[in-house]
Amino acid sequence: MQIWVDADACPVVIKQILFRAPKRTGMPLTLVANQPLQVPRQPQIQAVQVASGFDVADNEIVQRMAAGDLVTTVDIPLAAEVIATGGQALSPSGEMYSADDIAAKHTMRDFMDTLRAGGIHGAGPWVLGEKERQAFVNALYL
Numbered sequence: 001m002q003i004w005v006d007a008d009a010c011p012v013v014i015k016q017i018l019f020r021a022p023k024r025t026g027m028p029l030t031l032v033a034n035q036p037l038q039v040p041r042q043p044q045i046q047a048v049q050v051a052s053g054f055d056v057a058d059n060e061i062v063q064r065m066a067a068g069d070l071v072t073t074v075d076i077p078l079a080a081e082v083i084a085t086g087g088q089a090l091s092p093s094g095e096m097y098s099a100d101d102i103a104a105k106h107t108m109r110d111f112m113d114t115l116r117a118g119g120i121h122g123a124g125p126w127v128l129g130e131k132e133r134q135a136f137v138n139a140l141y142l
Helices: 012-025 057-063 076-084 102-117 132-140
Strands: 003-006 029-031 043-049 071-072 088-090
Touching: 003 012, 003 057, 012 029, 012 132, 029 057, 057 076, 071 076, 076 088, 076 102, 088 132
Parallel strands: 003 029, 003 071, 029 043, 071 088
Antiparallel strands: none
16 A cells, blocks of 8 residues: 655645654655655655646556555545545545545536636635644544
């Protein structure tokens, strides 16, 4: 089993939590992004830089991951692909996506995109508080 991170949109505080995961779990950690990443020099942590472009990092994760791997992402379509290929998907807010709810989340994401495109704005940027960080840690180490 391995931990993969969609690192382009992953909050710094979540990356810091994830950097401790290989020592606690024994699982390798790979961060994938379309920009250079600085990661601790540990044998079980690596960063993969991919070309810029729509879904390039997501596609790299899906191609490299195996069933049973854990992927941390805020990207609902990526989470859906991970689940479809037998992996687990965890949001930085600590929510474990499931096959039962991913279709509804995808529909809501598309609906909100339609509203934003029509000039209707949502509630503002997502805030990652202590409650969400703790939920992420709890889900990561279950």
